[in-house]
Amino acid sequence: EDGYRLWLRYNTIDNVSLLQQYRQQVTSINCPSDDARLVSANQELQTGLSGLLGKKIPLQTAVINGTVMLALPTHLPFIRKQIGDTAMARLGDEGFIIRTIKYEGKNITLITANKQAGLLYGAFHFLRLLQTQQSIRQLSISSTPKIKLRLLNHWDNLNRTVERGYAGNSIWDWQRLPGYIDQRYLDYARANASIGINGTVLTNVNANAVILTADWLQKVAALANAFRPYNLKVYLTARFSAPVEIGNLKTADPLDPAVRKWWKDKTDEIYKYIPDFGGFLVKANSEGQPGPQNYNRTHADGANMLAEAVAPHDGIVMWRAFVYSSETPEDRFKQAYNEFKPLDGQFKKNVLVQVKNGPIDFQPREPFHPLFGAMPQTPLMMEYQLTQEYLGFATHLVYLAPLFKEVLNADTHSKNENSPVAQIVDGTTDEHTLTGMAGVSNIGSDINWTGHPFGQANWYTLGRLAWDNTLTPAQIANEWIRQTFTNKQAFVDTVQQLMLASREIQVNYMTPLGLHHIMGYGHHYGPAPWYNKAPRADWNPVYFHKADSIGIGFNRTATGSNALAQYQPAVRQQFENMGTCPEAFLLWFHHVPWDYKMHSGKTLWETLCDKYYSGVDSVRWMQRSWDHLKNYIDTERFNQIKQLLAIQEQEAVWWRNACLLYFQTFSNKPIPEKYEKPDHTLAYYEELEFPYAPH
Numbered sequence: 001e002d003g004y005r006l007w008l009r010y011n012t013i014d015n016v017s018l019l020q021q022y023r024q025q026v027t028s029i030n031c032p033s034d035d036a037r038l039v040s041a042n043q044e045l046q047t048g049l050s051g052l053l054g055k056k057i058p059l060q061t062a063v064i065n066g067t068v069m070l071a072l073p074t075h076l077p078f079i080r081k082q083i084g085d086t087a088m089a090r091l092g093d094e095g096f097i098i099r100t101i102k103y104e105g106k107n108i109t110l111i112t113a114n115k116q117a118g119l120l121y122g123a124f125h126f127l128r129l130l131q132t133q134q135s136i137r138q139l140s141i142s143s144t145p146k147i148k149l150r151l152l153n154h155w156d157n158l159n160r161t162v163e164r165g166y167a168g169n170s171i172w173d174w175q176r177l178p179g180y181i182d183q184r185y186l187d188y189a190r191a192n193a194s195i196g197i198n199g200t201v202l203t204n205v206n207a208n209a210v211i212l213t214a215d216w217l218q219k220v221a222a223l224a225n226a227f228r229p230y231n232l233k234v235y236l237t238a239r240f241s242a243p244v245e246i247g248n249l250k251t252a253d254p255l256d257p258a259v260r261k262w263w264k265d266k267t268d269e270i271y272k273y274i275p276d277f278g279g280f281l282v283k284a285n286s287e288g289q290p291g292p293q294n295y296n297r298t299h300a301d302g303a304n305m306l307a308e309a310v311a312p313h314d315g316i317v318m319w320r321a322f323v324y325s326s327e328t329p330e331d332r333f334k335q336a337y338n339e340f341k342p343l344d345g346q347f348k349k350n351v352l353v354q355v356k357n358g359p360i361d362f363q364p365r366e367p368f369h370p371l372f373g374a375m376p377q378t379p380l381m382m383e384y385q386l387t388q389e390y391l392g393f394a395t396h397l398v399y400l401a402p403l404f405k406e407v408l409n410a411d412t413h414s415k416n417e418n419s420p421v422a423q424i425v426d427g428t429t430d431e432h433t434l435t436g437m438a439g440v441s442n443i444g445s446d447i448n449w450t451g452h453p454f455g456q457a458n459w460y461t462l463g464r465l466a467w468d469n470t471l472t473p474a475q476i477a478n479e480w481i482r483q484t485f486t487n488k489q490a491f492v493d494t495v496q497q498l499m500l501a502s503r504e505i506q507v508n509y510m511t512p513l514g515l516h517h518i519m520g521y522g523h524h525y526g527p528a529p530w531y532n533k534a535p536r537a538d539w540n541p542v543y544f545h546k547a548d549s550i551g552i553g554f555n556r557t558a559t560g561s562n563a564l565a566q567y568q569p570a571v572r573q574q575f576e577n578m579g580t581c582p583e584a585f586l587l588w589f590h591h592v593p594w595d596y597k598m599h600s601g602k603t604l605w606e607t608l609c610d611k612y613y614s615g616v617d618s619v620r621w622m623q624r625s626w627d628h629l630k631n632y633i634d635t636e637r638f639n640q641i642k643q644l645l646a647i648q649e650q651e652a653v654w655w656r657n658a659c660l661l662y663f664q665t666f667s668n669k670p671i672p673e674k675y676e677k678p679d680h681t682l683a684y685y686e687e688l689e690f691p692y693a694p695h
């Protein structure tokens with residue numbers, strides 16, 4: 001058992017009575033094959049149902065009791081009558097309906113939609129019902145995605161290294177493309193389709209212009225061809241200076257007619273290779289990447305130039321708001337808002353601004369990004385990070401759904417009392433129809449795709465949450481566990497508990513109470529709160545925690561950097577007051593005295609110690625919980641996870657000891673007697689070299 005099959009395992013149902021029921025309810029498949037997506041749906045149903053039911057479920061034209069029928073109203077006009085125009089209209093282009101109905105006197109399951117993509121997603125949903133062992137007796141399901149662009153962002157380089165990738169090399173084998181189509185590409189596309197992901201950006205945001213040259217575009221086209229039957233569109237990152245680097249122009253000024261023409265011609269060429277190319281993702285004027293500001297133009301000028309080039313082909317541009325100016329600002333938190341908010345209303349219709357979930361950079365916990373709710377005229381796309389750059393790479397077990405949902409649930413107060421980030425992103429608040437959610441991929445060439453077997457859950461979550469942002473972390477975990485491991489209740493319950501707790505546990509042993517960005521310099525692995533040698537102040541942990549003899553934390557109130565002014569008054573007021581600021585965010589916004597009394601009555605220092613110690617204790621609890629599950633699953637995955645949890649435990653201790661010993665040099669207070677003593681000195685931790693970390 002190597003994990004390659006992800007959540008699409010289709011092992012025969014081990015519950016005998018349920019298996020019998022299913023065998024009566026599902027006997028054959030009836031599906032037209034006039035579209036590649038329907039061929040995929042049909043193949044998946046045959047493989048999936050035959051596996052789950054332990055007998056061949058054939059494709060046949062005769063309708064019998066137990067037929068699973070996939071059809072559009074254009075295939076079978078009775079469907080429109082049966083379902084009704086309003087219910088059909090609600091499905092849009094990708095939604096589906098699954099209903100148990102009588103057809104020609106037979107009991108059948110009908111899967112219908114307006115378009116082929118909907119049938120494909122409906123087929124996968126039906127399989128999910130069986131895989132999670134739900135009743136399929138009287139189905140009446142209607143499901144429409146909340147978000148239009150549900151995307152993975154691969155930070156994959158053309159030499160197959162992956163920026164912040166911890167699961168091997170890039171899965172794109174550029175050297176053997178376009179001739180060789182690895183089975184992995186098809187399984188990748190299937191997996192994405194199964195959770196509703198409908199687009200993938202193949203290349204790193206730190207882009208290489210070479211991908212836009214003819215030889216490479218042929219390779220991209222081969223991938224697009226492989227993905228198309230799974231309704232997965234291909235996108236590329238555009239290097240802003242490409243007209244100079246590969247086009248022989250003197251400038252990449254977005255207002256220069258020759259530059260505009262170059263992008264237009266280049267885009268037309270791309271669409272010749274890939275007629276349904278999705279569009280561009282751009283990182284500009286950030287961390288050394290070129291951009292319109294090099295020519296004294298704005299982000300809007302840059303984005304609009306590309307938007308104009310892709311518009312005739314229905315393409316879109318995703319312009320990232322993760323920006324850094326070349327000078328070190330007084331507070332990096334404020335930069336994206338300062339640069340982008342004034343541009344609201346200036347972007348073309350087919351541009352989305354892609355915003356990271358928080359203002360700094362994918363930390364274990366961040367407050368929501370202040371741009372959400374601040375640019376009502378611009379569709380803002382959510383960018384999450386699946387690859388655990390700041391969360392223990394592919395070594396620590398951290399289920400990210402609680403992090404993602406915490407941000408979605410946060411109320412921006414931008415329109416009224418109830419304008420959560422979820423509704424900014426899904427377009428409800430400001431009435432946008434172009435909407436998007438992306439996850440920076442954690443996928444690589446490792447046999448199990450994501451390195452840590454639980455990394456698969458984060459990929460799974462991105463798709464499910466982009467489809468339906470009302471799903472809870474518990475629901476998503478529950479589905480994923482049942483499909484990935486087993487339906488045995490004791491296993492499901494224990495693992496679900498463990499997953500739901502895992503993110504807070506990590507926050508506790510890494511960055512409790514609102515600490516952030518205190519990881520090792522560059523690679524971002526392990527603790528280095530003492531580090532102060534980076535070439536920019538805002539790359540140093542000391543810049544972010546600001547510990548001194550008085551206290552610790554970044555004052556972002558009006559007496560400090562005043563970053564809080566970027567939020568709506570209701571949000572700002574809550575965070576601004578130390579008494580009302582949730583303790584989870586305290587050190588994000590305040591420089592808090594060591595003796596400050598927390599809600600519990602304990603001091604800040606004691607609470608910091610409690611958090612770090614409880615983080616480690618909880619990892620030990622995760623280990624014990626896991627040990628009980630030995631007999632429920634295969635030994636291969638059981639052992640892998642056991643070993644990884646042991647590393648996580650050692651590293652949680654490393655984090656706790658290193659951070660507390662270091663902060664103690666400022667607080668001058670003891671670690672409470674009741675706790676086990678750090679087994680090394682601070683000097684020991686400071687001298688530790690982290691020998692190898694993929695960058």
Ligand code: BDP
Nearest residue numbers: 163164205206283322361362
């Ligand atoms: C940071 C990463 C860096 C990325 C950058 C980005 O450390 O490798 O290039 O984000 O999002 O988190 O552009």
